[in-house]
Amino acid sequence: MRILMENIHKAFGANKVLEGVDFELEPGEIHALMGENGAGKSTLMNILTGLFHQDQGKITIDGKETVFSDSKQAEEAGLAFIRQELNIWPQMTVLENLFIGKEKRNALGVLKEKEMKTLAEGVFKRLNISIPLNKEAGTCSVGEQQMIEIAKALMLDAEVIIMDEPTAALTDREIRLLFQIMKELTATGVSLVYISHRMEEIFEICDRITVMRDGVSVATSFIKDTSFDEIVKQMVGRELEDRYPERNPKYGETVMEVNGLTREGVFEDIHFSIKEGEILGISGLMGAGRTEIMRALFGIDPYDRGEIIMNGNPISIKNPSSAAKQGLAFITEDRKDEGLVLDFSIRENIALTNLESFAPNGVVKAKDEKQFVKMMVERLKVKMESQETKAGNLSGGNQQKVVIAKWVGTSPKVLIMDEPTRGIDVGAKREIYNLMNELTERGLAIIMVSSDLPEVLGMSDRILVIHEGKISGELAREEATQEKIMTFATGGN
Structure with a gap:
């Protein structure tokens, strides 16, 4: 064609x-x-x-x-x-999703399920996919x-x-x-x-x-x-001299320690620490448990045992609200479903995590809210018509900036960024990298989960590699290479 x-x-x-x-x-x-x-x-x-x-x-x-x-x-x-x-369609099976709107039926309108399964199995075999056809797609x-x-x-x-x-x-x-x-x-x-x-x-x-x-x-x-x-x-429309900005980190005190964090069958015995001003890269293959560890740290999912220490004091994180109060912020990899309320305006999304600041007595101070949002969108260079533009109408890069603005506005001590530049163009990526540098220069600690190996190498001060729910290796910036990361990611030494 x-x-x-x-x-x-x-x-x-x-x-x-x-x-x-x-x-x-x-x-x-x-x-x-x-x-x-x-x-x-x-x-x-x-x-x-x-x-x-x-x-x-x-x-x-x-x-x-x-x-x-x-x-x-x-x-x-x-x-x-x-x-x-x-x-x-999350509540439907994999097979139902494959044939939605294109179901095979006999003359009486009855589904020809056997024929559909045969067709699906043939395509799955070609793609080397081993997903059960009766599995709920949302899982x-x-x-x-x-x-x-x-x-x-x-x-x-x-x-x-x-x-x-x-x-x-x-x-x-x-x-x-x-x-x-x-x-x-x-x-x-x-x-x-x-x-x-x-x-x-x-x-x-x-x-x-x-x-x-x-x-x-x-x-x-x-x-x-x-x-x-x-x-x-x-x-x-211009030269982009370097893909990653130069980093000259100045570390402060250890702001967070994680000891023996375990969730049975998902991840085990996770130990690490991070200092003020540091970017800790988390690498590994998909399904290794990287995101699951971050979700547990932020209280989205439970963990069975382990200790989390902030500024020398053990803390208890039961849910995202308690994590935020302890100085944690989490930029999820799924910005559309978990990071943003797409039908809400830019103003409403950015202000969402900061309502206590604007409404100390339960009433939002509109002037203060708008001034804060104005400062954040200018700082992150969000391209928009107005603060009232719906988040769902923004490009992917600008949506990601709104998610970052939402959490940076809480003044966290540790910012977890899960796939921070997925689906974002090179110009917007550079702006986010510059922002990460700016934040760490102010003493913020960043944990960056990324599947993009050049990004991990270009922005991390130290790299932890996860393999099958365990830390398989740790690399300093100066010794890290794609080959070493992939060796650890696949279970090698």
Whole structure:
């Protein structure tokens, strides 16, 4: 399938999102689509697949001008869109999710469950997925849910598959498997649009790249003819000299110690400490227990035994509220479901954890609240129309900044950041890294959980590696390498 999008424009009210985008997709190619959050990538693909209609411009598919009335019509024509926000129905089984809206029935309308299971098992075998088909989808990990979405697209026999940040929640093994499947698909003539902020993946798997900036396509080139620096310059309109800012940490006193933290069957005998002004990186493969340890520290999940000490005093953490009162803050990896109330405004989200400051007598002091929010959004450079803009209308990078602002405003002693830059463009990443440096210079201690090895190496002062719920290794910044981290992450010495 050959697709040509020419001079595409789209506005939502007074907000001009696309102002002249050209995009071309050839049969059997993997075409990267890159740009900062808010550049218009998802909007462009939503127009292609019929969710939105362009205000101006033309879409041609195999030489015929085409406009899909809705996304279902696009799917029937052979276009599948695997979105970053996974379309999983949590209370339904994996099998039911795979066939939702596309169930196989006999002439009497009875489900042909055996046929559906056979089809699903065939795709799962191809993807090397071992998730039980009768498992409730909501109990699957984020990585498993991502693989279910990929399986759904393959079951459509799609000629074009659009992937929006498909590897954000996958392990290295799952990423390698996905890349293998992508190459097999293109060998049969299937075309892939690959939206990602992971530059290394773009150079490994893609044939061409189109870069967008501020609603305009600024360049299209073959991967072999461009470079990391050139793409970054096209994306942000300026040179990004170093991916990670220089760190010159000045450590203070030990602010937190964890001794023997254990949750049976999940993690065991976790020991570590962290000083004021330090960034402690937590690495390991998905499912190793990294996030589970952080959730226990913040009182979201229980632990069976162990001791947590803050500033030399043992503390009891029973829930997130008590953790926050003890000086802990937690930026979750799932910003949409756990970090933000998407229907709330930016102001309401940022003020949510600071209500006691604005409402000492139970009545919110609106002026103080707005002034505080103004200070936080300026400090974090949140791009928005106003404080009353709904958080759900922001780009991924700006949503993450709002989550950070919400917790930084509580003046914590230890800030836990779980996958702080997942799904965020290189420009926004740099701003978050600069903020992390600024916070540690003020004495804040940061625990950073990340699956991005270059990020772990670039921002951590010290690295703990988790393997199967245990600390398998500790590395100082100057001795850490990707090879050493992966050795520990896979159980080696």
